[in-house]
Amino acid sequence: MVSIVEITQGSDVVTCDENRQAVISFTINNKNNNSPRQRRVGFRVNVEGETKQSWFEIEGKKELTLDIDATTIVTVRIKTTDAPPDHIYKFSLLVFDVTNMDEDYTESKVIALRVPAKKEESVQPKPKSKKWLIWLIVGVFVVALAAVITFLVAGDNKNKEPKTNPPPSRTEGREDIPPVPAPPKEPSHAACTYGVNQCLPGYVWREAFAGDYVCVSGETRTQAAHDNSQANARRDPKCAAGGCTYGVNQCLPGYVWRDAYPGDYVCVTGETRTQAAYDNSQASIRRDPNCATDAH
Incomplete structure (x- = not known):
């Protein structure tokens, strides 16, 4: 095996976000002293153990020509949708000469890919029914209507009876009608x-x-x-x-x-x-x- 390029990676550990996605970039430099020359190179992700090849996608061209001392960036996007959570997987980037890929290649350091466990979503309690408010309004309306009818009947009877001996008011001792409570206000978000x-x-x-x-x-x-x-x-x-x-x-x-x-x-x-x-x-x-x- 002949090492053909120098590979610098952004990190030795990559952690997926809450969507189980991540990205990492590699800097590839064609200035290896073994056999410096212009090369046609290709890129591939190597996986280990339970790591799946389908989780990785190399952005842009999978092959390109590198002049002597030329540098390029290879970005790998990661999407571990079907990966068991709370686990660490391993992978690396392989850069190979397309004319002799079995012998002329360079592999990056092994990178640890961490897939954290999903956060448990809190179950929001169902809003309480407001049917009681409807019944309360109906009840208050009935009480108010009955009070008005009672007041009108009492006034009519008062006019018919002799003025010298007026009857006592039928509304004496009646409790005040409770006010209708205002509906709760919806909270507003910050400006x-x-x-x-x-x-x-x-x-x-x-x-x-x-x-x-x-x-x-x-x-x-x-x-x-x-x-x-x-x-x-x-x-x-x-x-x-x-x-x-x-x-x-x-x-x-x-x-x-x-x-x-x-x-x-x-x-x-x-x-x-x-x-x-x-x-x-x-x-x-x-x-x-x-x-x-x-x-x-």
Whole structure:
């Protein structure tokens, strides 16, 4: 077996989210000293034990040509819908020379894939029946109607009897009619101060670029601002006049483009690029659903 490239992975452990999905990126560099040359390479995910091949999908091309010292990013999306929860699975990325795949290849370090147990959904109690309120209103209406009829009959009889000897009022001692209780008010959600893109509590806008409303942790937002401030320092100065494989925005060794949006050429670590891709995939989940139709 001949190792043909260098593989750098974003992490040695990947944890699926509540939808049992995850993403990881690998940096592939064709500068191995064994036999440096232009190569046509392919990519494949190797699995171990109970891990299933169907859980993994390599984004983009499965084969490409790598020049000497050229670097590329391979992103693997993971979806473990049928995986038993609360378990750890293992896999790795295999990069092979398509002309001699049995002997010329390089395999990444084994990565642990953790599938956490699903959170138990709390059963909401059924709302209590409001039939009692309807019967109460009906009862109050009947009592009020009877009181009005009694008052009218008493007044009519009073006019017919001699004025010198008026009968006692028939309404004396009658208890006051109880007021009809007001229906309970529905609780209203908090005002959506920041409009339809307002984040759930615990998240803030990433602001990696103008109009970036992806909701992330405060730590990730601070990292994005720092990476933006280091953008020029992390570009390869030898590429400023052109002539490099990835143009004037080519990064220094050890850095890759962040790709938070199409055309994002800010140079970051592989781990930060993986985090940006994951945050993009969680954008809609982290917005406050109560603000989806807010007028602000």
